[in-house]
Amino acid sequence: MVFRLANRFTAGLSMAGALASAMLFMAPAKAQDSPMSLADRVARLEQQQQNQDQYRTNLLNQLQQMQSQMQNMQGQIEELQHQVQQLQDQNKAQYTDLDSRVGRLEKTASANPAPAASSNGPASSPAAASTAAANPAAPAAPSAPAESAAEKSAALNAYNVAFKSLKGGDYVSSSRGFREFIQKYPNDALTPNAFYWLGESYYATTNYQVAVEAFKHLLNQYPQSDKAPDATLKLGYSQLEMKQNDAGVATLKSVVAKYPNSNAAKLAQERLRRLSQQPSR
Missing domain, CATH: 1.25.40.10 (Tetratricopeptide repeat domain)
Known part of the structure; x- marks a missing residue:
C-alpha cells in the first residue's frame, strides 16, 4: 500500500516536472514570436496604406483626364450644333x-x-x-x-x-x-x-x-x-x-x-x- 502511494507520488512529481519543463520551453518561443508578428502586421498595414495612396492618385489622374475630355467634347458638341x-x-x-x-x-x-x-x-x-x-x-x-x-x-x-x-x-x-x-x-x-x-x-x-x-x-x-x-x-x-x-x-x-x-x-x-x-x- 505504502509502495503504491510512493509510486503514485513519484509519478505525479515526474508529470509535474514534465509540465513545468514544457512551459519553460514554450515561454521563450512565444516571447520571440510576438514581436515578429507585430512587425509583420505593421509592415502589412504600411503596404496597404501605400497601395491605397497610389490608388487614390491614379483615380484622381483619371478624373482629371475625364474632365478634360468632357470639356473638349462639349466644345465639339457646341460647334456641331452651330453647324x-x-x-x-x-x-x-x-x-x-x-x-x-x-x-x-x-x-x-x-x-x-x-x-x-x-x-x-x-x-x-x-x-x-x-x-x-x-x-x-x-x-x-x-x-x-x-x-x-x-x-x-x-x-x-x-x-x-x-x-x-x-x-x-x-x-x-x-x-x-x-x-x-x-x-x-x-x-x-x-x-x-x-x-x-x-x-x-x-x-x-x-x-x-x-x-x-x-x-x-x-x-x-x-x-x-x-x-x-x-x-x-x-x-x-x-x-x-x-x-x-x-x-x-x-x-x-x-x-x-x-x-x-x-x-x-x-x-x-x-x-x-x-x-x-x-x-x-
Missing part, C-alpha cells in the same frame, strides 16, 4: 424659295394652256407668261434682241430641267444645266436666277470659290434682280467658309443695310450674332 443650325437655316431659305417658285411656274402653266392673241406678239405666249410670273423683278438686258416664242419656251424648259436637278439634290447635273442655260440664253429674263442657282449648286458641294464667282457675277451684272439679297447672303456665307472672316462679316452687314426687310437680312443678323458669341482663337 447643324446653320445648315437648317440655309436649307429653309433655299427650299422655301424653291417650292414657291415651282408652285408659281406650275400655276402659271396650268392657267395659260394656249397662246393668247395680242398685238404684243411673242411676249403674250404661254412661255413668256410663265417666265414673267417666275421672275417678275429680274430685268432683261436692255440691248438684247427679242426672243421668239419658241426660244422662250426652250429657255424655260432648259431652266426647269436644271432647277429640277437642283431640287432633287443632283448638284452636279444642276450646275451643268445652269451653265449651259447661261451660255445658250445669256439675255433671257431668267439668266440672273440661273447665276444664283449655279452659285447654290457649287455652294452645296463646298466649291466655295466658284460659288463666289457666280454670286458676284449676278450682283455685278444684275444688281436689281430679286435674287440679289440671297446672292449677297450666300456670298458672305461662302467667304466665311473660306476663312475670309473680315470679308464675310462685311458682306453680311451689307445684306442688313441694303435689304433690311428681307429674309436674307434676318439670316445675316442671326449669323452675325453667332459669330459675335464665338470665343476668339
Whole structure:
C-alpha cells in the first residue's frame, strides 16, 4: 500500500516536472514570436496604406483626364450644333424659295394652256407668261434682241430641267444645266436666277470659290434682280467658309443695310450674332 502511494507520488512529481519543463520551453518561443508578428502586421498595414495612396492618385489622374475630355467634347458638341443650325437655316431659305417658285411656274402653266392673241406678239405666249410670273423683278438686258416664242419656251424648259436637278439634290447635273442655260440664253429674263442657282449648286458641294464667282457675277451684272439679297447672303456665307472672316462679316452687314426687310437680312443678323458669341482663337 505504502509502495503504491510512493509510486503514485513519484509519478505525479515526474508529470509535474514534465509540465513545468514544457512551459519553460514554450515561454521563450512565444516571447520571440510576438514581436515578429507585430512587425509583420505593421509592415502589412504600411503596404496597404501605400497601395491605397497610389490608388487614390491614379483615380484622381483619371478624373482629371475625364474632365478634360468632357470639356473638349462639349466644345465639339457646341460647334456641331452651330453647324447643324446653320445648315437648317440655309436649307429653309433655299427650299422655301424653291417650292414657291415651282408652285408659281406650275400655276402659271396650268392657267395659260394656249397662246393668247395680242398685238404684243411673242411676249403674250404661254412661255413668256410663265417666265414673267417666275421672275417678275429680274430685268432683261436692255440691248438684247427679242426672243421668239419658241426660244422662250426652250429657255424655260432648259431652266426647269436644271432647277429640277437642283431640287432633287443632283448638284452636279444642276450646275451643268445652269451653265449651259447661261451660255445658250445669256439675255433671257431668267439668266440672273440661273447665276444664283449655279452659285447654290457649287455652294452645296463646298466649291466655295466658284460659288463666289457666280454670286458676284449676278450682283455685278444684275444688281436689281430679286435674287440679289440671297446672292449677297450666300456670298458672305461662302467667304466665311473660306476663312475670309473680315470679308464675310462685311458682306453680311451689307445684306442688313441694303435689304433690311428681307429674309436674307434676318439670316445675316442671326449669323452675325453667332459669330459675335464665338470665343476668339
